[in-house]
Amino acid sequence: MYESMREARIFPSAISHNVAALHRAAGSEEAMVVVKADGYGHGIVTAARAGLDGGASWCGTADISEALTLRDAGITVPILAWLVGPDSPVDAAIAADVDVGVSSVEQLNQVVSAASVRKPATIQLKIDSGMGRGGATEAEWGHLFAEAASASNSGHVRVRGIFTHFAQTSADSDKTQATAFETAIDGVRRAGLEPEVIHSSSSTPSIRTPEFAHSLVRLGVSAYGVAMVPEHRSVGLQPAMRLAGQVIQVKRLPAGHGVGYDHTYTTTTDTVTAVIPLGYADGIPRLASSVGPVSIGAQRFTIAGRVSMDQVSVDVGDAHVQRGDWAVFFGDPGNGEPSVSEWAELASTIPYEILTGVGSRVRRVTQ
Ligand SMILES: Cc1ncc(COP(=O)(O)O)c(C=O)c1O
Numbered sequence: 001m002y003e004s005m006r007e008a009r010i011f012p013s014a015i016s017h018n019v020a021a022l023h024r025a026a027g028s029e030e031a032m033v034v035v036k037a038d039g040y041g042h043g044i045v046t047a048a049r050a051g052l053d054g055g056a057s058w059c060g061t062a063d064i065s066e067a068l069t070l071r072d073a074g075i076t077v078p079i080l081a082w083l084v085g086p087d088s089p090v091d092a093a094i095a096a097d098v099d100v101g102v103s104s105v106e107q108l109n110q111v112v113s114a115a116s117v118r119k120p121a122t123i124q125l126k127i128d129s130g131m132g133r134g135g136a137t138e139a140e141w142g143h144l145f146a147e148a149a150s151a152s153n154s155g156h157v158r159v160r161g162i163f164t165h166f167a168q169t170s171a172d173s174d175k176t177q178a179t180a181f182e183t184a185i186d187g188v189r190r191a192g193l194e195p196e197v198i199h200s201s202s203s204t205p206s207i208r209t210p211e212f213a214h215s216l217v218r219l220g221v222s223a224y225g226v227a228m229v230p231e232h233r234s235v236g237l238q239p240a241m242r243l244a245g246q247v248i249q250v251k252r253l254p255a256g257h258g259v260g261y262d263h264t265y266t267t268t269t270d271t272v273t274a275v276i277p278l279g280y281a282d283g284i285p286r287l288a289s290s291v292g293p294v295s296i297g298a299q300r301f302t303i304a305g306r307v308s309m310d311q312v313s314v315d316v317g318d319a320h321v322q323r324g325d326w327a328v329f330f331g332d333p334g335n336g337e338p339s340v341s342e343w344a345e346l347a348s349t350i351p352y353e354i355l356t357g358v359g360s361r362v363r364r365v366t367q
Pocket of ligand 1 (some may be wrong): 164202218219
């Protein structure tokens with residue numbers, strides 16, 4: 001049961017537009033819309049359908065259960081899920097034709113034991129080309145490729161792809177990884193495997209270094225309208241979420257009155273504050289206390305004092321603000337609203353955390 005006073009408005013047409021424009025700019029054969037973490041907070045099925053409408057031919061998830069949610073919603077395109085835990089539902093992935101990302105021989109064995117010759121698993125080998133997070137390290141490639149070739153020969157798996165992920169420290173560091181990835185691709189071919197899909201680039205490398213992309217790009221945050229590098233600006237990205245709360249109280253306070261926990265903000269004149277029911281439980285970072293921007297009507301204000309669990313106050317001075325007005329925390333900077341990136345910077349974080357942090361109490365309204 002949602003209260004209507006908190007709202008994240010979702011614009012699927014923006015996701016479709018962004019995916020089409022980013023895919024065009026990347027110049028890759030195919031695009032994957034990455035919809036993990038509930039479609040970066042936009043709703044996993046909404047985001048997937050919108051990305052597919054924009055020309056993506058794949059969906060990407062972290063968890064297998066996320067991929068199964070897409071299948072349950074009737075999405076039939078290829079899906080890759082790249083995180084596999086010891087108890088992940090690999091058997092359900094195989095039954096639902098979900099590609100499983102395999103990062104180690106241990107994971108390969110787990111998948112093989114859930115597969116059969118009658119129903120082989122489709123896998124993609126995840127290569128650690130230097131990021132140092134998930135994926136098989138160079139020392140493990142030979143063993144992994146040999147075991148994958150053997151499982152392929154026995155008919156238990158089909159090795160559809162090989163992929164890596166860039167650390168994105170710089171274009172140069174990505175180049176070093178791209179070179180290591182080429183060595184891995186040569187290795188997998190020498191083991192007798194011929195992967196159909198080869199991919200490495202998420203939002204930033206897909207546009208900063210399109211020459212590293214191979215056959216498809218994996219579009220996450222940029223598909224939701226966030227520009228991560230200057231190259232994204234020329235793409236014309238459209239924000240896919242507007243987060244807003246309704247003013248629930250307007251009150252007059254005298255000069256010198258503290259506002260909120262610890263009284264970290266004090267009114268300087270006789271003024272009016274507006275109380276808005278979005279707080280850190282809804283994903284508003286507490287680090288944005290006294291700096292987070294909010295727009296009401298055509299005017300911009302700043303959060304006054306601490307972000308509480310469920311609410312914030314804004315000093316609106318003489319502005320004409322009434323109970324029931326909508327306060328936009330982030331939306332379309334083209335309309336003067338604060339952007340996700342602005343919020344991230346002010347709260348010392350990244351846009352990903354702002355988008356995925358929008359809480360479950362916030363009603364998603366799909367436009
Ligand atoms: C393997 C992989 N590919 C693609 C993405 C999408 O990244 P981005 O949102 O930067 O496009 C992620 C997200 O972290 C990822 O882990």
